[in-house]
Amino acid sequence: MMQNIDINKMNRLMEENEDARQIINQLLENHHTTISTIAHEIRNPLTLVSSALQMIQYQHPETKDFSHWKQTMEDITFIQQLLDELSTFNNGNTLRYSVFSIEHLLKNIAISFAISLDEKESDIEFTSSIPANLGKFTGDKIKLEEVVLNLLRNAAEAIEQKGTILLTAAHKKDILTIQVKDSGCGIPEEHMESIFEPFKTYKKEGTGLGLSLSKRIIEAHGGSISVSSKNGQGAVFTITLPQ
Ligand SMILES: Nc1ncnc2c1ncn2[C@@H]1O[C@H](COP(=O)(O)OP(=O)(O)O)[C@@H](O)[C@H]1O
Ligand SMILES: [Mg+2]
Known part of the structure; x- marks a missing residue:
């Protein structure tokens, strides 16, 4: 993770050199796209798993009594929340005014x-x-x-x-x-x-x-x-x- 000091250096390089500015901007954009793509690719199968588990629970209510069932459902909700927060974090400095x-x-x-x-x-x-x-x-x-x-x-x-x-x-x-x-x-x-x-x-x-x-x-x-x-x-x- 970049520290403030690295960000200051990066900003200085970008101000001093037009080529550096273009390349750094491109790298930052690629970095954002990679994070968005990964979050998206994980979210899709996770939604399928979550829906399948809900369906199982609906058709077989006794599953709720299985040990670890509640914890598993909570873990899935947690990963979904983590992916949502990661996406929002990734887009944190792109503002829509x-x-x-x-x-x-x-x-x-x-x-x-x-x-x-x-x-x-x-x-x-x-x-x-x-x-x-x-x-x-x-x-x-x-x-x-x-x-x-x-x-x-x-x-x-x-x-x-x-x-x-x-x-x-x-x-x-x-x-x-x-x-x-x-x-x-x-x-x-x-x-x-x-x-x-x-x-x-x-x-x-x-x-x-x-x-x-x-x-x-x-x-x-x-x-x-x-x-x-x-x-x-x-x-x-x-x-x-x-x-
Ligand atoms: N109002 C608060 N009172 C006490 N501790 C807080 C408060 N807000 C944040 N914190 C501390 O800051 C940490 C980081 O908060 P945050 O970034 O929102 O992550 P999270 O809530 O997921 O832990 C928390 O884990 C907690 O220790
Ligand atoms: Mg918090």
């Missing part, structure tokens, strides 16, 4: 997140404070939605049982700030550096792609994402975006 209302976007996200908590009969108290003066934003609406949902999902996963999650937004001097604050387990000091790296997860069933993807998307918009947390005392993720 449109002009939209941040207030509407965040309010819709808040509603669907609240519904998902209700469906799980969760004990989490979720509140949002989204002012009406956030104005219009030019960016990739679907990818930004993905980022905020990632942060909200992480917040919910950090809360063992009871707890609170707060989503806020503000617009000041051409800067849009979005914050997700939770009262969950918090992040130990020694994990702070690594949590934005791809595939870095400290969860049993995590993919480790949520935060790295979110960082990619926010940086592609010219913004930044940061975190502050005390172990055991929740976490606050802050996104800033030029507006």
